[in-house]
Amino acid sequence: MSANDYIISRADSLISRFDTRNPFQIAKELGITVVHWDGFNRLKGMYRVIKRNRYIFINSNLDRRTAIIVCAHELGHDQLHRELGKGNGIHEFSLYNMASRCEYEANVFTAELTLPDDETIQLIKEGYDSEQIARYLNSDINLVALKVDNLVRSGLPFRAIDHNSCFLK
Secondary structure: OOHHHHHHHHHHHHHHHHOOOOHHHHHHHOOOEEEEEOOOOOOOEEEEEEOOEEEEEEEOOOOHHHHHHHHHHHHHHHHHOHHHHOOOOEEEOOOOOOOOHHHHHHHHHHHHHHOOHHHHHHHHHOOOOHHHHHHHOOOOHHHHHHHHHHHHHOOOOOOOOOOOOOOOO
8 A cells, every 4th residue: 555545545534434524523523632823923733742632733813724724734644643743743834845755645634634536526527727626625726736646646537736835835
């Protein structure tokens, strides 16, 4: 099983287990405390494990769409990189840093958790471009690009979409 297949299976497992794609609801069901905090400047979010308790901190100044994306991203760290959450935790200044393996993996997790296969495929077949798909699904073009990449890897005949690694910095 490839790393991407494992990440997809983790996201799919949570969706199936809790019957939702809402990262806030999934975090609650998993016993992760989500804290909206206004003390962040540029920091969008952070994942930490403190005394075996798991926390997702989200900048309270983010719009709802970005807060959902940040929560899903931090949930990805919980599911894929929990050990890194100990100590100083994982801090997010930029969500789309594709140069870091753990950030890339959390972004793939976010795309899989928040973007349904069937809707994404249908929009592609109807001729929507990545920007239109992102708008329609209330997401981000970079997550759409990652989702399409995974659909291509699974054998669907779509053209991969470039993503911007410094978006949302």
